[in-house]
Amino acid sequence: LPTVDNTHEIAQRIAPDSRIVYVDNDPIVLAHARTLLTSTPDGATDYIDADVHDPAAILERAAVTLDLTEPVAVMMLGILNFVLDVEKARRIVREIMAAVPSGSCLVLTHPTFDDDLGGAGQIPAMEFWNENATPPITARSGEDIAAFFDGLEILPPGLVSCSRWRAEPETPPVVPQFGAVAVKP
Template sequence: MTEIDTSKPHPARMYDWYLGGKDNYPVDEELGRQMLALEPRVPVMAKVNRAFMHRATRWLAGQGVRQFLDIGTGIPTEPNLHQVAQSIAPDARVVYCDNDPIVLAHAAALLRSAPGGITEYVQADVRDPATILEGAGKVLDFGQPVALSLVALLHFITDEDGAHDLVARLLAELPSGSYLMMTHATSDFTPEESAAATARLKAGGVTLALRTREEFTRFFDGLQLVEPGVEVVHKWHPELGEPVPGQDDGVIPGYGAVARKP
């Protein structure tokens, strides 16, 4: 197993700390606390993204989708995507993918599939779509629709790193009737705080590529957006889940959307 680097913070472990988890290290908590000083709602934002994943997964499973590819999985926090999907469709197949070895260390929690379904884990970076697709292809049938989940991930990938090309490459392997579900942080509502947060993360070795609503919407070019289209994360089909405490205290600075590949 790849050695876990505890000398610098990692977004997956910071996310775990925001959610109240214990699978993080002092370096993650230190930068996490610095972020809280700039934006006290960061833990709420993390929970709102998680809740979006639950709602979008329920919606997709309700549409008959039985295959899910979740990239940027993060440290397991129940209910995980496969538990949500398989509660509706026990035969659902789910492949998780993350680049943090600590997620691999907890992969057993991600692999507790319902008896009729399958879950698998691929250790890879989103910047290496070939490895992801090769691993996922051992479990998923790319001749049938797949839901590609990129929740709270692409705001760590810059345009210089080819963020849009990466999404296009992944979608190119998926057939008609597949879906893309995404959330993304934005500076649209809090430009000064966002600039300060981006600088603080950069100093800590974490890249943050915040995008505007228009820039986020570009990821869905050529796809059919599901109503209500691009929306502030917690306002996307709230009826499909439970409200997150604190989410109504002003606008949560992030967008979410689901779209179908025609």
């Protein structure tokens, strides 16, 4: 749900002409978006009612606001865990990243069940979610998550727990998610 210091607010604070497109298919999120996703006069903020399972529609509609001939940041934060089939999830990432030019970034977070990445604590929470909510979610291994970045250059510190990605020393731990930022060569 949109809140304070959304992506567009931070981006437009730094570069007022930034153009941001959010994608969601939750009617409640979209209702809040209509109210909260305002833009600077020089930039643009848009939201698309679409499903991650249809990347072609997302790209077509995003191109109305974004110049997809220029590098963009694709942020897939906590979304691929709703795509249960790992091959389908990989196809979605590949299709979207194939449509953006060199220099574009992929920012991705995903729950993991790998103990060495702090994922074991997520399993009970995901089981609770899947028993009480829809759509279902899944965790993946670090190896499966790393495959989303095939063909991209992963930036330091690499695929790590989000709480460790360029965190300040006093940063409290968060619910473990495994993630990284990568650049399309």
